[in-house]
Amino acid sequence: MSQAPKPISARRAVLTILRKDLLLERRSFELLPAMGLLALGTMIVLRFALDQETVSGDLAAGSLLVPLLFASLLGVSRLFGSEERDAGVQQYLLSPAPAGALLAAKVAGLALVLAALEVVLVPVFGLLLLGPDLLPVLPEIVLVLVLLDLTLATLGGIVAGIAIGARSRELIVPILVVPLAIPALIAAQAALAPVLEPGAEALAWRWPGVLAIYAVVLALVGSVVGEYLVED
Amino acid sequence: MTVRGLRPLSILSVVLLAAGFGLAFFYAPLDADQGFRQKIFYLHVPIGIVALIGFVIGGIHGLRYLRTGNSEADLRSYVNIHQSQILAVSVLITGAIWGKTAWGAWWRWDEPFLVSFLIVFLLYCTYQPLRLSIDDPRRQARAASVFAVVAGAFVPINFAVVRMADAYLHPRTLSNAADGSMPGSVLITFLLCLVAISVLYATLVRYELLSKSTTFRLRALERRAGGDDLIPRRSAVPQA
Numbered sequence: 074m075s076q077a078p079k080p081i082s083a084r085r086a087v088l089t090i091l092r093k094d095l096l097l098e099r100r101s102f103e104l105l106p107a108m109g110l111l112a113l114g115t116m117i118v119l120r121f122a123l124d125q126e127t128v129s130g131d132l133a134a135g136s137l138l139v140p141l142l143f144a145s146l147l148g149v150s151r152l153f154g155s156e157e158r159d160a161g162v163q164q165y166l167l168s169p170a171p172a173g174a175l176l177a178a179k180v181a182g183l184a185l186v187l188a189a190l191e192v193v194l195v196p197v198f199g200l201l202l203l204g205p206d207l208l209p210v211l212p213e214i215v216l217v218l219v220l221l222d223l224t225l226a227t228l229g230g231i232v233a234g235i236a237i238g239a240r241s242r243e244l245i246v247p248i249l250v251v252p253l254a255i256p257a258l259i260a261a262q263a264a265l266a267p268v269l270e271p272g273a274e275a276l277a278w279r280w281p282g283v284l285a286i287y288a289v290v291l292a293l294v295g296s297v298v299g300e301y302l303v304e305d
Numbered sequence: 306m307t308v309r310g311l312r313p314l315s316i317l318s319v320v321l322l323a324a325g326f327g328l329a330f331f332y333a334p335l336d337a338d339q340g341f342r343q344k345i346f347y348l349h350v351p352i353g354i355v356a357l358i359g360f361v362i363g364g365i366h367g368l369r370y371l372r373t374g375n376s377e378a379d380l381r382s383y384v385n386i387h388q389s390q391i392l393a394v395s396v397l398i399t400g401a402i403w404g405k406t407a408w409g410a411w412w413r414w415d416e417p418f419l420v421s422f423l424i425v426f427l428l429y430c431t432y433q434p435l436r437l438s439i440d441d442p443r444r445q446a447r448a449a450s451v452f453a454v455v456a457g458a459f460v461p462i463n464f465a466v467v468r469m470a471d472a473y474l475h476p477r478t479l480s481n482a483a484d485g486s487m488p489g490s491v492l493i494t495f496l497l498c499l500v501a502i503s504v505l506y507a508t509l510v511r512y513e514l515l516s517k518s519t520t521f522r523l524r525a526l527e528r529r530a531g532g533d534d535l536i537p538r539r540s541a542v543p544q545a
Contacts, residue, residue: 231451235451236435238441239439240438240439244438249435252424253456256462256463286462290458290462294455297368297454304447
């Protein structure tokens with residue numbers, strides 16, 4: 074007599090999928106270099122488009138955030154790539170793991186990839202473009218970028234879930250992500266611009282607060298719609 | 306699907322619109338700074354408010370579809386978003402006309418209220434392409450409903466973030482109404498126009514629902530007459 078499969082906790086399912094995705098990325102090493110190259114290339118384009126040797130304030134914040142946004146678009150487009158190739162979503166749904174855990178794992182994975190990208194990109198930005206010293210304001214930058222990563226990853230996960238099965242996913246994903254990311258980018262820009270001025274001003278806490286609230290709202294929406302995104 | 310009360314609603318829309326615009330032109334005073342050109346306020350602002358509420362209603366119907374799987378909820382979500390998109394185009398056009406007469410420019414990038422409306426409009430412009438890119442009707446309805454929920458939640462957040470920004474070139478209509486700085490005649494006219502546009506919106510939504518459900522029935526009859534060879538066309542419209 075066959076027994077019903079034992080349910081898997083959401084936490085364990087998230088960790089298992091996350092480990093699988095990170096292992097795949099470590100072995101193939103495709104996404105992170107591509108995101109890094111795109112971000113670096115965009116930074117170089119901005120340097121010539123702005124015609125500035127170094128940047129500070131508003132320009133500096135924009136020169137850091139725009140490459141990050143472009144790089145995140147690459148990550149979002151490929152978020153469910155491995156599942157779609159091998160009918161992984163259907164296979165996942167056959168397992169006793171909760172449906173929403175797949176989306177949560179993808180969000181966590183994208184946030185980690187974005188953070189890894191920034192570990193390289195922010196020092197490069199400090200060396201190549203930023204006028205003022207990077208080190209004194211590094212904690213503020215890290216705080217804002219962590220919140221931005223969580224926001225971009227959450228909305229990226231939702232958008233990637235919406236676009237599963239779409240014929241022209243590479244067209245749909247960017248046009249969905251960019252408008253949804255604008256409030257987060259406005260808040261990150263407003264938070265970073267004064268910090269990146271030559272005489273760095275204190276961080277205006279309301280903007281990281283806005284980022285955090287947006288991330289929480291997106292996470293709540295994601296938790297409501299997540300189970301419907303991952304369906305056969 | 307049954308759509309009732311179209312005739313009285315249509316008559317009510319015409320009466321309220323005539324009354325609202327009558328008050329706007331003959332009762333509400335001329336603005337001391339902007340003169341006659343300020344009259345566009347009675348059209349532009351109510352349309353903007355109704356369009357944003359329509360987007361949120363589309364999200365609520367999207368959530369209903371996700372919860373129940375009822376294709377009527379998906380259709381209602383589609384129709385509300387579609388009508389709000391049309392109103393949003395009107396908002397951008399009337400806003401540009403007002404901007405040209407009031408500020409001397411069709412568009413001001415330093416005015417976050419305008420820019421945020423454009424962002425919302427651009428986001429909803431992706432709704433039909435998203436639907437069209439998914440062939441399976443069930444999956445299409447599900448993805449569109451998730452989009453409607455996410456975008457419906459995005460609308461108030463986007464405007465809240467924008468209101469936190471520093472520039473206040475654009476008049477804050479609702480704040481003025483709330484703090485009593487708007488004259489009584491202007492407030493009455495504005496509220497009547499808001500009600501008129503809301504009723505017009507409800508009427509247009511019902512007309513489109515009726516049109517779509519009639520089209521579905523007609524297609525069903527065509528399929529029955531033409532046999533199984535008649536292949537359904539690709540469409541962004543929900544297939545009930």
